[in-house]
Amino acid sequence: MEADTALFDVLKGLDGEPGERAGFVYHSASEMLATVADGRGNVNVSPISLWLALALVAQGSQGRTLEQLTDTLGIHGLSENQYRTLVESINQRPPGVKSVMSVHDSVWISATLTPHISFIDEVRHAFAAEVNSIDFSDPNAGKSISFWISKHTRGLLQPAIECNGTELLSIISTVFADSRWKDPFExxxxxxxxxxxxxxxxxxxxxxxxxxxxxxxxxxxxxxxxxxxxxxxxxxxxxxxxxxxxxxxxxxxxxxxxxxxxxxxxxxxxxxxxxxxxxxxxxxxxxxxxxxxxxxxxxxxxxxxxxxxxxFEIDSAINARTLVSILRSLGITDAFDPTHADFSGICEGALAISGIMQGTHIEVNEHGARAAVYTGIAVAGxxxxxxxxxxxxxxxxxxxxxxxxxxxxxxxxxxxxx
Missing domain, CATH: 2.30.39.10 (Alpha-1-antitrypsin, domain 1)
Known part of the structure; x- marks a missing residue:
């Protein structure tokens, strides 16, 4: 299945004049590659996972919060069907191949929160997202989210998610790839x-x-x-x-x-x-x-x-402070400010993104490349x-x-x- 050309142009950074802009994917990739590294200076990131998580949360935003997300992500005028086509295009597996790629999204809503049905229907249709009710004050809440991440990254990622009970909403996006060389290395x-x-x-x-x-x-x-x-x-x-x-x-x-x-x-x-x-x-x-x-x-x-x-093999983790700082520099500011954030499309009452993080793993060997990521949003040679x-x-x-x-x-x- 082929995704919409306009959506692909956004993700490839081609929605502006050639040579003038890089779009969110390459702008955020540049910021993350320059900022995040392990002890050896190596880094692996997934700008697509970050884009998907933010595009999902944008479905429940309004006012200036929506404007900032829309402008920074380049999602002007994109429809539910275009988002859905993107997810399906990544998840589709051609017959007769060993390689697997998959993207999965989930929304975790506090049992104390009553979300708008329109938001739930939209993210289910547009992103094929799972919607789960959860008690964030339960000591096992973090383990439930960690298990979901591990399940959808085939065990490559098993983060220790901790919830403090103040969360109202958590959005998780995972990407998994087990890509096999067309001609394996001996x-x-x-x-x-x-x-x-x-x-x-x-x-x-x-x-x-x-x-x-x-x-x-x-x-x-x-x-x-x-x-x-x-x-x-x-x-x-x-x-x-x-x-x-x-x-x-x-x-x-x-x-x-x-x-x-x-x-x-x-x-x-x-x-x-x-x-x-x-x-x-x-x-x-x-x-x-x-x-x-x-x-x-x-x-x-x-x-x-x-x-x-x-x-080579790389594990990368981007903490909330670093990622929020990067997103602020790209133009997303109100979403993290409790006094200005407008997520009234999700529910009645005040909501703001309290944290966002990403963890990735990649290993490249004779068989191919295995990689996984989760992005989490908590309200002269x-x-x-x-x-x-x-x-x-x-x-x-x-x-x-x-x-x-x-x-x-x-x-x-x-x-x-x-």
């Missing part, structure tokens, strides 16, 4: 090699495969190259390898981040049509492209890539390579995006050290 081909992290070198297992007929993209403006490795359901893992020392530049620039991950092969220029620039001409072109990225093309070929990719066969060795800090079949960035991450 375990016998995995060998130790050195990864040159920004905190020093480390010897780690590197997987090796000769990937045939895969897209290879090169952006000389921002200094990166990318290979897209397919899964068996036509989704893919996009590996972006920045020039040495330039990863942070990409991470902190939402437009550059969107350019690196969302550029499709049809938008590029074939290598044989490339005009070589040298000296001052090349410098002038790159400086001009920084102001207007669309003026500097991305070149691409379909190649056979001899890929060397390290195994190596020269580019061209030709029929290239070598793509991921032995320095890199970024990745696990893309859906419809090329939405379900998970985005940065690996700085292994």
């Amino acid at each position: 375990i016998n081909d995995t060998t130790p090699a050195v990864f040159h992290g920004d905190q020093g070198d480390a010897t780690v297992p590197f997987m090796h495969q000769r990937c045939e007929d895969v897209p290879y993209l090169c952006d000389e403006t921002f200094g990166w190259e990318r290979v897209d490795i397919p899964f068996d359901d036509d989704s893919e893992l996009r590996i972006v390898l920045p020039d040495p020392g330039t990863l942070e530049t990409l991470v902190h620039d939402p437009i550059a981040l969107r350019r690196a991950f969302s550029t499709e092969l049809a938008e590029t220029i074939p290598q044989e049509d490339k005009q070589e620039l040298t000296g001052m001409d090349r410098l002038k072109a790159k400086l001009a492209a920084r102001k207007n990225p669309a003026s500097m093309p991305i070149y691409a070929n379909i190649v056979t890539a001899k890929v060397a990719l390290p195994r 190596a020269a580019p390579q061209w030709g029929p066969e290239i070598t793509f060795t991921v032995d320095r800090p890199f970024m990745y995006a696990l893309m859906t079949r419809d090329r939405l960035p379900l998970f985005v991450g940065a690996v700085r050290n292994l």
